[in-house]
Amino acid sequence: MGLSFEDVIAEMLMNAPDPNEMLPVSNRPATLWGTTLPFLILTWVAVCLRFWVRLRIMREPGWDDALVLLAVLLNTAATVFVLIAIKYGLGQHFLYLRITQMEGYIEMFYFANAIYITNCAVIKLSLLVQYLRIFKAGTMRWICKTLFVIIAAWGVTYGFLAWFPCFPPQAYYKKNDYPNAHCYGFGFGNEKDFISLFESHTALNMAFDLTIFITPMVLFRNPKLRMKNIFAMTGIFILGGVVVMISIWRLFSIVDNRAATHPYIDFTWWSPISIILSCLEIDIAIMCASMPIFWPVIETSFAAIFVTHEVHITEQPRYSAGNLGLAYELEHGDAMRDRASIKSGSTSRESLVMTRELSGKQGEGDGTAVRVGERYRDPYLAAHVDPFRDGVVDSELGVRTGVTAKPKEKWVL
Numbered sequence: 001m002g003l004s005f006e007d008v009i010a011e012m013l014m015n016a017p018d019p020n021e022m023l024p025v026s027n028r029p030a031t032l033w034g035t036t037l038p039f040l041i042l043t044w045v046a047v048c049l050r051f052w053v054r055l056r057i058m059r060e061p062g063w064d065d066a067l068v069l070l071a072v073l074l075n076t077a078a079t080v081f082v083l084i085a086i087k088y089g090l091g092q093h094f095l096y097l098r099i100t101q102m103e104g105y106i107e108m109f110y111f112a113n114a115i116y117i118t119n120c121a122v123i124k125l126s127l128l129v130q131y132l133r134i135f136k137a138g139t140m141r142w143i144c145k146t147l148f149v150i151i152a153a154w155g156v157t158y159g160f161l162a163w164f165p166c167f168p169p170q171a172y173y174k175k176n177d178y179p180n181a182h183c184y185g186f187g188f189g190n191e192k193d194f195i196s197l198f199e200s201h202t203a204l205n206m207a208f209d210l211t212i213f214i215t216p217m218v219l220f221r222n223p224k225l226r227m228k229n230i231f232a233m234t235g236i237f238i239l240g241g242v243v244v245m246i247s248i249w250r251l252f253s254i255v256d257n258r259a260a261t262h263p264y265i266d267f268t269w270w271s272p273i274s275i276i277l278s279c280l281e282i283d284i285a286i287m288c289a290s291m292p293i294f295w296p297v298i299e300t301s302f303a304a305i306f307v308t309h310e311v312h313i314t315e316q317p318r319y320s321a322g323n324l325g326l327a328y329e330l331e332h333g334d335a336m337r338d339r340a341s342i343k344s345g346s347t348s349r350e351s352l353v354m355t356r357e358l359s360g361k362q363g364e365g366d367g368t369a370v371r372v373g374e375r376y377r378d379p380y381l382a383a384h385v386d387p388f389r390d391g392v393v394d395s396e397l398g399v400r401t402g403v404t405a406k407p408k409e410k411w412v413l
Contacts, residue, residue, distance in 0.1 A: 008188075008265065012095045015264035019096055026273040027091035033083065035276050039283040040079050046287040047072045049294035062133065067126030068289055074119040075282045081112040082275055090275070094268040105268055107173035113186065114162040116278050120205050121155020123285045127212055130289060140218060147215070151208055158201050161185050191261060198259040199251075206247035209285075213240040239288040243281055250277040 025031055047068060054061050082090070088104035089097040097105070128148045135141040163169065165187030171178035172187050183189045185197045217237070253274045256262075260270035 009095070012265055016095060017093050017264065017266060017269070019093065021093070023091065024272075026276060027269065029086050029091065032086055032091065032272060032276065036079050036082060036279045039280055040076060043072060043075065043283045043286045046290040046294070050290035053294045062129070064126050064129040064133070064289075067122055067129060068286060071119055071123040071126060071282070071286055071289075074115050074122065075279075075286065078112045078115040078119065078282075079279055081108045081115070082279060084108050085112065089268045091272050092268055094266050097268065103173060109267070109271075110165075110172050112275070114159070116282070117162040117201060118155065118159045119282055121151055121159065123282060123289065124151050124208055124212055125155070127285075127289050130292075131216060134216070140215070143215065147208075147211065154204060154208070161197065191265075195259045195261060198254050202247075202251045202254050206244070206251050209244050209247045213237070213244050236288060236291055239284060239291065243285050243288060246277050246281045246284070250274055250281065253277065 050068065051061075051065065054065055085105055085108035088108060089101045090105060090108075094102065094105075125148060128144050128151070131144045132141065135144060165185055166172045166178070166181045166183040168178065168181060171181030171183060175181070175183075185193055188194045257270040257274075260267045260274075262270075
């Protein structure tokens with residue numbers, strides 16, 4: 001039989017807190033909303049990007065995706081219960097709440113805690129299944145499978161204790177309605193078992209986080225890894241390291257206040273910091289599981305946006321001022337129009353002579369007869385038409401296109 005509300009309240013009255021005590025930062029509603037809701041939104045963004053890549057691009061959904069979807073749904077439900085608990089006095093002194101608020105808070109905490117404990121196992125299992133996509137054979141695959149079995153057993157055991165802390169379960173938050181209900185562990189059957197269960201679960205959770213974090217580090221031993229792969233993996237492992245640090249911090253907070261019972265029992269006053277850390281731990285773990293799936297696609301899209309080549313186009317006129325007494329037509333439009341009008345106003349014979357003069361000026365000084373073929377003395381035409389002509393085309397003539405590539409950067413986000 002568990003402790004009744006009267007027993008809990010009587011123990012609280014023996015160590016009544018100051019009703020005018022200033023709220024710690026973690027206990028303020030703004031802090032609770034500001035730390036849980038934004039990270040929940042970021043988690044959903046990461047999961048949506050993950051499913052977009054797996055379903056629309058790779059078209060290879062797997063069990064790891066199903067477990068991540070279950071994890072984000074459970075995480076959303078737990079966050080909702082936490083935010084509703086603010087209405088029932090989360091962050092305030094439990095002793096000074098109304099009876100209806102006390103019952104409401106305990107009910108919200110029951111669901112939030114049971115979901116969190118279940119979700120701790122689900123997100124770890126999703127990461128292990130994701131690792132199995134990488135390790136197709138060998139020792140690492142067997143290590144992942146072994147961890148999967150151990151964590152699944154851990155999740156089922158503690159999940160059962162969290163969902164069924166009393167018989168019947170609703171006696172957890174309606175103790176007065178079920179005076180003969182049997183409560184144990186999380187059901188606060190006695191204070192010692194209650195504290196031990198929270199501390200043991202948190203310690204094992206931290207140990208499994210650390211184990212799953214270091215398991216894929218064997219990939220760094222691959223000599224074929226490119227620099228950008230190393231940076232990408234490092235970024236993901238940094239997120240994993242943040243999850244481990246949050247787990248350590250949460251363990252410290254639970255040990256420090258002995259699961260919200262030290263220096264006196266006050267569930268709503270001592271628990272906010274642990275609740276915030278629980279939400280952030282799951283949020284970042286889900287993001288860490290999703291980033292390896294969608295980040296390579298986003299990285300490729302970003303790389304396509306930035307210009308990595310410069311194109312230079314240079315134009316040189318065929319006729320220099322020494323050949324025609326002109327530059328090109330855009331600079332001497334009037335002279336060209338005058339020449340065109342002379343040509344159009346002359347007879348056919350005059351036009352032929354004009355053509356010969358333009359294309360065969362080299363024959364005028366030496367008395368050589370001007371032939372129609374003289375027009376091919378133009379260097380540009382002759383180099384392309386006469387296969388026996390000596391020399392090459394002037395490299396300064398025509399249009400040249402140069403493509404200059406920037407040196408490839410060592411890594412690009």
